[in-house]
Amino acid sequence: MNMNKALIYGLLLSILMVIAPHADHLPLWVSTLCIVLLTWRVYLTRTGNPLPKHWLLLAITFVSVGGILVEFHTLFGREVGVTLLILLTTLKFMELRGPRDAMVLVYLACFIIITNFFYSQSIPTALYMLATLLAIATAWVHLHGQSIPLVPRLRIASVLLLQSIPLMLVLFVLFPRVHGPLWGLPQDAFASSGLDDKMAPGSFTRLSLSEEVAFRVSYTGQPPLREQMYWRGPVLWEFDGRTWTQGTTFAPAAPQFTDTAQPIDYSVTLEPHNKTWLFALDVPDRLSLPADLTYDFRILRKEPVKARLRYEARSHLVYRANLHEAGRQLRRALQLPPSFNPRARELAAGWRVGGADGAAVVRAALAHFSRQNFRYTLEPPPLGLHSVDEFLFETRQGFCEHYASSFVFLMRAAHIPARVVTGYQGGEYNELGNYYIVRQSDAHAWVEVWLDQQGWVRIDPTAAIAPARVERGLSAAVTDAAALPFMARNPPQWMRNLRLNWDTLANQWNQWVLGYDTERQFAFLTRLGMESVTWQKMALNMMAGVGLIIALFALFMLRHLLKRQPDKVQAAWLKLCRRLAKAGLPRAAHEGAQDYAARVATARPELADAMRDLAARYMSLRYCHAQNSEEAQREFIRRIAQLPACKIPQ
Amino acid sequence: MLTALQQRFRTWLFRPKIESGTVTLTQRRIFILPTRQGLALGFVLVLMLLGDINYNLSLGYVLTFLLATMAVMSMLHAFRNIAHLEVRAGHADAVFSGGTARFVLYFHNHGKLPRYRLILHDEHGNKVSFDMPAQQDSEVAFPVPAVRRGWLSLGKLTLHTEFPLGLFHAWSYLHFDVRCLVYPRPLANAPLPPGDAPDGVGRRSVAGDDDFSGLRNYVAGDALPRIAWKAFAREQGLQVKQFSAQVGEELRLDMADAPDRNDEDKLARMTRWVLDAEAQGLRYSLRLPDGELPAGNGAAHRDECLRRIALFNLSDPSFDKLRTNGLQSWHVQETVRGELVEP
Numbered sequence: 005m006n007m008n009k010a011l012i013y014g015l016l017l018s019i020l021m022v023i024a025p026h027a028d029h030l031p032l033w034v035s036t037l038c039i040v041l042l043t044w045r046v047y048l049t050r051t052g053n054p055l056p057k058h059w060l061l062l063a064i065t066f067v068s069v070g071g072i073l074v075e076f077h078t079l080f081g082r083e084v085g086v087t088l089l090i091l092l093t094t095l096k097f098m099e100l101r102g103p104r105d106a107m108v109l110v111y112l113a114c115f116i117i118i119t120n121f122f123y124s125q126s127i128p129t130a131l132y133m134l135a136t137l138l139a140i141a142t143a144w145v146h147l148h149g150q151s152i153p154l155v156p157r158l159r160i161a162s163v164l165l166l167q168s169i170p171l172m173l174v175l176f177v178l179f180p181r182v183h184g185p186l187w188g189l190p191q192d193a194f195a196s197s198g199l200d201d202k203m204a205p206g207s208f209t210r211l212s213l214s215e216e217v218a219f220r221v222s223y224t225g226q227p228p229l230r231e232q233m234y235w236r237g238p239v240l241w242e243f244d245g246r247t248w249t250q251g252t253t254f255a256p257a258a259p260q261f262t263d264t265a266q267p268i269d270y271s272v273t274l275e276p277h278n279k280t281w282l283f284a285l286d287v288p289d290r291l292s293l294p295a296d297l298t299y300d301f302r303i304l305r306k307e308p309v310k311a312r313l314r315y316e317a318r319s320h321l322v323y324r325a326n327l328h329e330a331g332r333q334l335r336r337a338l339q340l341p342p343s344f345n346p347r348a349r350e351l352a353a354g355w356r357v358g359g360a361d362g363a364a365v366v367r368a369a370l371a372h373f374s375r376q377n378f379r380y381t382l383e384p385p386p387l388g389l390h391s392v393d394e395f396l397f398e399t400r401q402g403f404c405e406h407y408a409s410s411f412v413f414l415m416r417a418a419h420i421p422a423r424v425v426t427g428y429q430g431g432e433y434n435e436l437g438n439y440y441i442v443r444q445s446d447a448h449a450w451v452e453v454w455l456d457q458q459g460w461v462r463i464d465p466t467a468a469i470a471p472a473r474v475e476r477g478l479s480a481a482v483t484d485a486a487a488l489p490f491m492a493r494n495p496p497q498w499m500r501n502l503r504l505n506w507d508t509l510a511n512q513w514n515q516w517v518l519g520y521d522t523e524r525q526f527a528f529l530t531r532l533g534m535e536s537v538t539w540q541k542m543a544l545n546m547m548a549g550v551g552l553i554i555a556l557f558a559l560f561m562l563r564h565l566l567k568r569q570p571d572k573v574q575a576a577w578l579k580l581c582r583r584l585a586k587a588g589l590p591r592a593a594h595e596g597a598q599d600y601a602a603r604v605a606t607a608r609p610e611l612a613d614a615m616r617d618l619a620a621r622y623m624s625l626r627y628c629h630a631q632n633s634e635e636a637q638r639e640f641i642r643r644i645a646q647l648p649a650c651k652i653p654q
Numbered sequence: 655m656l657t658a659l660q661q662r663f664r665t666w667l668f669r670p671k672i673e674s675g676t677v678t679l680t681q682r683r684i685f686i687l688p689t690r691q692g693l694a695l696g697f698v699l700v701l702m703l704l705g706d707i708n709y710n711l712s713l714g715y716v717l718t719f720l721l722a723t724m725a726v727m728s729m730l731h732a733f734r735n736i737a738h739l740e741v742r743a744g745h746a747d748a749v750f751s752g753g754t755a756r757f758v759l760y761f762h763n764h765g766k767l768p769r770y771r772l773i774l775h776d777e778h779g780n781k782v783s784f785d786m787p788a789q790q791d792s793e794v795a796f797p798v799p800a801v802r803r804g805w806l807s808l809g810k811l812t813l814h815t816e817f818p819l820g821l822f823h824a825w826s827y828l829h830f831d832v833r834c835l836v837y838p839r840p841l842a843n844a845p846l847p848p849g850d851a852p853d854g855v856g857r858r859s860v861a862g863d864d865d866f867s868g869l870r871n872y873v874a875g876d877a878l879p880r881i882a883w884k885a886f887a888r889e890q891g892l893q894v895k896q897f898s899a900q901v902g903e904e905l906r907l908d909m910a911d912a913p914d915r916n917d918e919d920k921l922a923r924m925t926r927w928v929l930d931a932e933a934q935g936l937r938y939s940l941r942l943p944d945g946e947l948p949a950g951n952g953a954a955h956r957d958e959c960l961r962r963i964a965l966f967n968l969s970d971p972s973f974d975k976l977r978t979n980g981l982q983s984w985h986v987q988e989t990v991r992g993e994l995v996e997p
Contacts, residue, residue: 107691107820111698114721118702118714125713133717141724141819148820149770151785156768160818164731168723175719182707311710518712558730565738565765 008150012049012100014143015109016042019097021136022116023090029123031075034087037068038094045098056098065095086119106147113140125518127510138165171553177529178546180539181522198277198444199426201238203248205391208405209382212478214444215489217275218428219283220511222439224269228285230430231474232321234450234462235283235442237427239300241336245344246391248409248424256299257330261287262459264320271316273514280305283427283442285319286462292316299333300423301325301460312514325460329421334454337421345392345413352417362455365418369411370468376400378407380470382482404473407465408449421454425462430477437508445478445488573625576641580618583647597622614647656690663687672831676742679813683826686733692821695725728819735769735815736824739786743808744793746834748960749800750925755834756795757808761786771817774828776809800836803921804968807833837964838918840926846934847911847927869893877958904949905931905938907959909966921963928963932956942966 020042027035041064048055068091069079076084093112100106117133141161146152152160198218200207219235242251267289274282282295282303291297293315296304340349355368379401387394392410395402402410408424415422429448431440450464467474473481479493495503516524529537534545581591581600589607591600601619605612621640663685677683688696699722706714744758763769768788774796775781786792800806814825869882872892882893907927912920924940931938932951939949940959944966947959 103820107694111695114717115698115702118705118711118717121711121713121717122709125711130713130716133713137717137720144820145818148817149785152770160731164724164727164818165720167727168720171723171726172716172719175723176715179715179719517716520712521710554726554730557727558733561730561734562737565734565767 007100007102007106009049010154011106011143011146011150012045014139014146015100015106016046016097018113018136018140018143019093019109021132021139022113022120023094025120025123025129025132026086026090026116029083030087030090031072033071034068034091038090041094041098045100055101058099061095061098065092068095082119082122086116086122089116089119103147106143110140110144110147127513130513130517134165138162141165167557171550174549174553175546176520177525178542178549180542181520181525183522198279199237199428199447201240201250201279203240203405203409203424203426203449204246205384205387205402205405205409208447208449209384209403211444211447212382212403213489216444217507218277218442218444218446219272219274220439220441221270221272221431222437224271227433227440228266228268228321230476231467232285233430233440234286234425234448234464235428236286236288236301236425237281237283239302239452240424240426241300242339243341243409243413245341245389248412251336253299253333253336256333259287259297259299259301259326260328261289261320261323261325262327263322263324264289265322267318267320269316269318271314273511273519274309274313274315276310276312278308278310280308282309282313282315284317285321287323287325288317288319290318299326312519314515314519324458326454327457327459329454329459334421337423337454338416338419340413340416345390347390347393348396348410348413349417351396352414356418362420362453363458365420366415366453366455366461366463369414369418370463370465373407373411373465373468378402378469380466380473380481382488404449404466407469408451411451411463411465415451415453423452425450425452429464429474432477432504434504434508434511436504437511439511441507448473573622573637573640576644577618577622580644580647597626611647614643618643618647656687656693660687672829674743674831676740677828677830679737679739679741679826681737684733684737684824685826686729686822686824689816689821689823692725695721695821699725725819725821729822731818732815732822732824734767735817736772736813736826738765739763739769739813741813741828743830743832746808746832748835748837748957748964750837751800751803751839753800754797755800755806755836756797757832757834759794759796759828759830761792761794763788763790763792765789769815769817772813772815774811774813776811798834800834803836803838803918803964805833805965806836835961835964837960838921838925840929841919841922842926844923844926844930846905846930846936847907869895877954877961880954880958905936906941906949907931907938908941909943910941917967921966924963925960928956928959 023038030038044056047053069088072084072087072091073079076087078084079088089112093109093116096105096109096112100109113136117136120129120133138158138161141164142157145157145160145164149157198211198216238250240248240250241253242249264287268285270285272283282291282293282305284291284303287301288297288303291303293305293313295306298304351372352365352369355365360368377400380403381401382403384395384402384406385399387399392413395406395410396414412422412424426447426449428442428446429450430446431442433440448466450462450466452460452462454460464474470481479488482488520528525542526537529542534541577597584604585591587608589604595603597619601615604615618640621636621643625636625640699718702714702718702721705711706718740762742760742762744760746755746757749755759774761772763786766788769786771783771785773781773783774794776796776798778798780796780798782794782796784792784794796808796811798806798808808830810827810829812825812827814823816823869885872881872894880894882895885891885893907924909917909920909924912923914920914923928938928940932953932955935951937949937951938955938959940947940962942962945962947955947962950958
């Protein structure tokens, strides 16, 4: 069977639509090769030239698979799998000859759609999926009915798609969810963007430009003040002169919190970041998930977070942490790389002169920052070898990591145990959904110092220079806000609202569609009124629901097939017969129109002409195809209606 | 394996029953099974579902379920595409052996829904595919190659559709009692036997023959239109109307005059003779070992002659039945109408 050109273009559109979202993570040469192949195919189809020979396609296949092997060093794994699938689908398109090839392509296209969900499952992705599915279904219908023009084809495909939605919803809600994974997730599951477990100059400025959501928080009661919203992430202990890292320690003791007050309950929906840590307000007390609380108050999971994760937590905003810190940890918190930053050491030593206590030194350091005309900027000048010295005494321009880093350096130089804490600070309140959105641009670094009688105390040197950062957020604090992405600056109110509305929608989507797991399913079904939810019950309900919906659709679809179009002419004639029957002239079962008309004419001479005329018209309309026209039918019906009512009772 | 299953299903479910008149494809007559592509889709969907579970892809579930339901809905669509059609068998014009018999079937779609890509096929691989607009009659000619002279029965037809997605095969059987008369293939070149009169005398105009001259008793093989049904109704037995033409010289076409060895070749030659004689406007009579036709001329005479030749020495069950059962096989479709087209 020949494939018509429109069908090939329809399939081409489907393939393009499924491949397009992958364009930004495919190797460039693969995308280019796909485009070249598809263009070639369009050229061949337009000109009607024969398709490339098998050996040529085989050669291209081998070479490109070799290329993938060189690029990825393996043929297994998800990334490679997706690339191979796309490449082979494109090559299959080059040898699309018959309906069987077309069906294979349709199935491959559906499969490629699903691979896109590894990268995104947002609302736009879902809408795009529907559009793609419509394109595929249209081509699919075309494949099995090549004579159908575009518009009916589209209509059939959309009807099919729309009819499928109710049944899909039943299946989605009731199909028992299994706690995955069935087999191991590949290591290359997610590229991470977000906080890292080390900090170098520049690492936070990069984050500050990202509008991506890190997590969303909803508080059960009154939310804390903005300046209390410190979401703790990695804690950095070790400094090599440029980069802060977590370092390692042995057998650390569990943390001890005393004098806690101001408990606050909240739930966090964390976007996958491919790291093991979770975020909680200082200091966490209770968590709904199995996780460890480390000696430096971080929360760690066993496995990296590869899927959106929801958890409830409780924190105390007022606390004393580790009043009796282990000596080994205090010594770690004092270590500095030797022979770096002599001027900073000198400055710190100066504060200690006269036997000032820790708290006084901290005050002095903060005063130094606020007096010395420091600037909070997104584009600090690059720093050299003695990064702290250069920052403190020369450039005086920096972002939170510069302040945190130099502050800890100064503290350690003044023999006060200190460490860098990274995480997020603040967030954007969404009135509509009553939750806070914490974005990557809210990433922040601050400091903790250990003081006698007080334990670990949070100090935010950034707040000393730019208090607005903590109180109102990044865009209010930086001096060069123009460098921020548009939406992070100060967009007009309506745009802000639009963004918040959209985020509310996205949040609902995340919670109810993407986050629809075993727990949600049980909770939802219980709320719907299903008592003691079990898998068996769900499966039973699912089958019943599916059966019911199919039966309803079958009934609906076949009902109007069974319904015959009533014949207007016959209906009018039968009505006339009924009227005459009431007048005492019933038509006998065996009587045809002509005989009946003749009998009526004899019995009621005043009707003779009209009856003869009507009978003649009736016969010509019913039995003579050539004379049957809309106009003639209307005339016949009009004449019956005009029969004098006084003579025949209505 | 699927076809074997289908075969068994077919023999188990379908009792061969020859029908006449209008057949409506009701639910009970329609069968539906997934195609190989449908089963392949099922396999693909299972793979997809495993992926969804493993990677916890909620949108993946949505897509998988959407595709699955589309497949289920396509089953209803396939069923609807074929359901409640009315089918009636029409005539089939006689053809020469070697040509293609076209059995006309009338389909009526009284619903508001156009039907797409219906395929009619028989057990010998003949098939025809067609679409049917809404609320219309469609005439479908089903082609069957005519290989032997005599009656060619249409046999059992299958009407099927895989529209819209090719995942389900909905079908229904149609077994109409129709047949087509197949004349022997005329020899390419066979001069007419010498006539009783010199050339030109036997020639006469084609028009104005077919004058009714009387009745004679029915002989097996007589054309149905020639049967005097009114006489039969008057209980005068089966009689055949005879038409005589005006006087003139006649050409005698006798099977014994054919120089060929076997009967089939002789019949082929005689077919050629009849066609040529008719084309030349001659009056000709036909003589076969089992009977003879008086001289005549015109399309009806030609068709009658060809019919005798086509059916020579063939047993004809339905005509025997006609004779023993009287008029019970009324519906047997008459086939000798219209213009002949030589292969």
